[in-house]
Amino acid sequence: MNISRNWKRKSSAASENKVSGRMTEEKETNEQKSGQSILVQILVWGAVLFLLGIVAIQLSKTQEGTVQIGDKAPDFVLTTFEGDDIASTDLTGKVVLINFWASWCKPCEVEAADLQTAWEMYEPSGDVVFLGIAHLDTDKEAAAYIERFKITYPNGHDLGTRISQDFRTTGVPETYIIDQNRILTKVKIGPFASLSEITSAIDSLLEP
Amino acid sequence: MKLKTTLIFLLTVCGLLFVVSPALAEEPSPTPSDDEVNAIAANMYCPVCENIPLDVCPTAACAQWREEIRDKLSQGWSEQEIYDYFALKYGDRVLAEPPRQGFNWLAYIVPPLAFIIGAYFLYRGFKTWRRPVEELVDESPAKPTEGQDEYLSQLEKEVERRK
Numbered sequence: 328m329n330i331s332r333n334w335k336r337k338s339s340a341a342s343e344n345k346v347s348g349r350m351t352e353e354k355e356t357n358e359q360k361s362g363q364s365i366l367v368q369i370l371v372w373g374a375v376l377f378l379l380g381i382v383a384i385q386l387s388k389t390q391e392g393t394v395q396i397g398d399k400a401p402d403f404v405l406t407t408f409e410g411d412d413i414a415s416t417d418l419t420g421k422v423v424l425i426n427f428w429a430s431w432c433k434p435c436e437v438e439a440a441d442l443q444t445a446w447e448m449y450e451p452s453g454d455v456v457f458l459g460i461a462h463l464d465t466d467k468e469a470a471a472y473i474e475r476f477k478i479t480y481p482n483g484h485d486l487g488t489r490i491s492q493d494f495r496t497t498g499v500p501e502t503y504i505i506d507q508n509r510i511l512t513k514v515k516i517g518p519f520a521s522l523s524e525i526t527s528a529i530d531s532l533l534e535p
Numbered sequence: 536m537k538l539k540t541t542l543i544f545l546l547t548v549c550g551l552l553f554v555v556s557p558a559l560a561e562e563p564s565p566t567p568s569d570d571e572v573n574a575i576a577a578n579m580y581c582p583v584c585e586n587i588p589l590d591v592c593p594t595a596a597c598a599q600w601r602e603e604i605r606d607k608l609s610q611g612w613s614e615q616e617i618y619d620y621f622a623l624k625y626g627d628r629v630l631a632e633p634p635r636q637g638f639n640w641l642a643y644i645v646p647p648l649a650f651i652i653g654a655y656f657l658y659r660g661f662k663t664w665r666r667p668v669e670e671l672v673d674e675s676p677a678k679p680t681e682g683q684d685e686y687l688s689q690l691e692k693e694v695e696r697r698k
Contacts, residue, residue: 378641381638431594431595431599465602467602467606486623487623487624487625488625488626488628489626
């Protein structure tokens with residue numbers, strides 16, 4: 328009977344040791360699992376926040392609207408249909424009118440003739456530069472449009488829509504007037520109603 | 536006489552072929568059909584009317600773009616050359632599939648990654664849900680199976696032997 332009790336005690340102690348060993352192992356395993364789980368959660372939340380950040384930046388860009396009056400105008404290089412490169416940085420000291428247009432845009436036709444008349448008025452002085460930027464237009468149709476309205480100021484494609492993205496245009500027609508210090512002074516969304524509207528915006532910048 | 540006639544006939548035919556064949560060779564390729572144009576246009580989007588594929592977009596701008604595709608096809612351009620041309624001219628956003636470079640990789644990596652992570656969490660969720668159910672169902676004291684606890688079985692054998 329005593330032997331049996333001793334056996335039971337020994338066996339019980341051995342069992343307890345074994346159980347406590349198992350518990351320690353389980354505890355360690357659980358701690359490891361918990362550590363891994365936290366790391367995974369941090370990584371997942373980090374990735375989610377990163378993606379949300381990108382979406383927020385893109386949304387804020389689209390909600391921003393056009394470049395604001397008083398801001399420095401974005402720098403760009405326009406490759407004309409004739410193949411010449413015109414850099415906006417080379418136009419410092421001149422008033423620059425940038426007109427975004429497209430041959431498929433009916434409102435653009437409303438102001439096309441007035442813009443050309445205004446250009447013919449200012450071209451001899453050399454103080455004003457007009458630039459036409461064909462937005463999402465095809466070569467053939469753009470050339471036909473220029474021919475149709477007998478436009479003589481430099482025009483070119485908005486390659487890769489980079490210029491319109493820099494100006495954050497909202498559509499066509501849109502016109503931006505930049506002063507001699509490359510500060511944006513006027514944004515016209517939609518067509519100019521008359522020649523005088525164009526000239527008054529430019530003349531105010533040419534006055535000494 | 537008969538030989539002479541045959542010779543004249545053959546010379547005439549050869550002469551005609553000589554005159555006509557260059558003209559046939561220079562003949563422009565037939566105008567690509569609407570289906571051929573739309574097969575390419577379906578993989579492009581016009582930024583003017585966002586989220587509408589170019590092949591079904593009704594605006595004048597998109598009609599012009601489709602005509603440009605037709606022109607390029609009739610000039611013998613390949614499908615890829617046309618995509619490259621439009622991407623260069625109007626930006627990558629006109630392509631239904633953005634080029635695999637820079638930030639564009641996110642469009643290819645994020646969806647499958649999100650799926651894998653989602654599947655992993657789902658798996659973990661199912662795994663943790665199963666445990667309590669097992670514990671509840673198996674309420675009876677566990678009977679040691681053979682070889683499960685050698686100390687216990689040894690002890691039982693010893694007790695039986697000494698009875």
